[in-house]
Amino acid sequence: MKTKQTLVFFIALLATVLVLSTVSAIENSDITVNDVEVDGISILDSTLAGFVSNKVPVQIEFTANTDAEEVKAKVYIEGYKSEISETSERFDMFNGSTYSKHFQLTLPSTEDLDDLTEDLTLWVRFSNKDGSFEESYAIRMQKDSYSLKVLSVDVVNSATAGSVIPVDIVIENNGLHRLDNVFVKASIKSLGVERKVFFGDITPNDECDDDDDCDKENTVSKRIYLSLPTNAAAGIYDLEVEASNYDETSTTIKKIAVTEAQAGILSAATSKTIAAGEQATFDLVLVNPNDRIVVYTITPAESKGLLITVSEPIAAVSAGSSKTVKITVEATSDAEQGTHLATLNVNSEAGLVKQVSYSVNVQGKQKLKTNSVVVLTIVLAIIFVVLLLVLIVLLSRRPTQTEDFGETSYY
Numbered sequence: 001m002k003t004k005q006t007l008v009f010f011i012a013l014l015a016t017v018l019v020l021s022t023v024s025a026i027e028n029s030d031i032t033v034n035d036v037e038v039d040g041i042s043i044l045d046s047t048l049a050g051f052v053s054n055k056v057p058v059q060i061e062f063t064a065n066t067d068a069e070e071v072k073a074k075v076y077i078e079g080y081k082s083e084i085s086e087t088s089e090r091f092d093m094f095n096g097s098t099y100s101k102h103f104q105l106t107l108p109s110t111e112d113l114d115d116l117t118e119d120l121t122l123w124v125r126f127s128n129k130d131g132s133f134e135e136s137y138a139i140r141m142q143k144d145s146y147s148l149k150v151l152s153v154d155v156v157n158s159a160t161a162g163s164v165i166p167v168d169i170v171i172e173n174n175g176l177h178r179l180d181n182v183f184v185k186a187s188i189k190s191l192g193v194e195r196k197v198f199f200g201d202i203t204p205n206d207e208c209d210d211d212d213d214c215d216k217e218n219t220v221s222k223r224i225y226l227s228l229p230t231n232a233a234a235g236i237y238d239l240e241v242e243a244s245n246y247d248e249t250s251t252t253i254k255k256i257a258v259t260e261a262q263a264g265i266l267s268a269a270t271s272k273t274i275a276a277g278e279q280a281t282f283d284l285v286l287v288n289p290n291d292r293i294v295v296y297t298i299t300p301a302e303s304k305g306l307l308i309t310v311s312e313p314i315a316a317v318s319a320g321s322s323k324t325v326k327i328t329v330e331a332t333s334d335a336e337q338g339t340h341l342a343t344l345n346v347n348s349e350a351g352l353v354k355q356v357s358y359s360v361n362v363q364g365k366q367k368l369k370t371n372s373v374v375v376l377t378i379v380l381a382i383i384f385v386v387l388l389l390v391l392i393v394l395l396s397r398r399p400t401q402t403e404d405f406g407e408t409s410y411y
Helices: 002-022 367-396
Strands: 031-038 048-051 055-064 068-077 084-087 091-093 098-106 117-128 131-142 148-154 158-160 164-173 179-188 193-202 219-227 235-244 249-259 265-267 271-274 279-288 294-300 306-310 314-317 321-331 338-348 351-362
Touching: 031 117, 031 131, 055 068, 055 117, 068 098, 084 098, 148 179, 148 235, 148 249, 164 179, 164 193, 164 235, 179 219, 193 219, 265 351, 271 279, 271 321, 279 294, 279 314, 279 338, 279 351, 294 306, 306 338, 314 321, 321 338, 321 351
Parallel strands: 048 131, 158 249, 271 351
Antiparallel strands: 031 055, 055 098, 068 084, 068 091, 068 117, 117 131, 148 164, 164 219, 179 193, 179 235, 235 249, 265 279, 279 321, 294 314, 294 338, 306 321, 338 351
16 A cells, blocks of 8 residues: 555656646756858858848747747847837747747838948847747848938828819938939829929938038928819829939829819800801800819810801910800801701810800791892892993984084174
């Protein structure tokens, strides 16, 4: 009986020792780090040159000097606004075994660096629920040789079709070298709107560190004006801003809501009845609700039997005002009876604004006018014939001879 109790005691003690040894806290002596590679380069005894925003593979090779459960490996970089870290899954490790864990990190961006070069620390951390330890490795970050950044785009959230919107743009040189001949293009491609502006040369941000009188800046800001088409449909559009030169290109997109223009082309009367050869006059009202002058071009379309005349084919309408243009429609003498349409295309610099049609009902011929002309012609012909006859009669009559009685003398 005592032998059985002793055996049970020793088995329980052995199990307790095994459990305690298994869940013991991770310490520096429990793991030997054999190698740490970043982007395929070992950084155990050297400083790695890292480039901004690069996605780099990180590989850790280590040997376990003890048994441990629920171990996690983590690589991370501290001190930047965006978290840079990645953690492995949990694993058990056994004494004498060598392990390799793979990670991927995105190095700090250009905006995270205050200087052209900057030293940072890559931390490698091993842990389980009872403890942890970590080791550090050096990486020297440097900016790209050429780096152009659209720093900000300030534009209204919504605008009306036909209006002009200002776009304030700031661009920055975050590279090691000067950027020459930088252009910025603002466009709304779906509306066919685009404008390109020269921003000039932009220096790196530390070129003037040792020169208090230097007037060079690593940022440039300008305003670009975009004219929205008058006939733009309401909707949400992408405003694309692209900064570029020979070496670098940077693009950003902003959303802008466009609403349709509230006013446009008005007409008081759209239908009249006339006879062939007569005219009808219509009033075409051009309304400009925009905050700038708009030039309208009014072009008549061909219409059989009608002659269309515009009093002001090119009309400039100032901001927030209107103008009335006279449209004269004449039915030709041979115009067929019935309804005819007089169509005009009203365009602005943005394209077709509206197509306007007037209905002209032609009834009969203009008899009165025609008969008057015929009667007048006949009367003139009769007068001409009478005068001709009178002239012939006058010319045909000879003068009467006077009888000569000789000279009478009273002396």
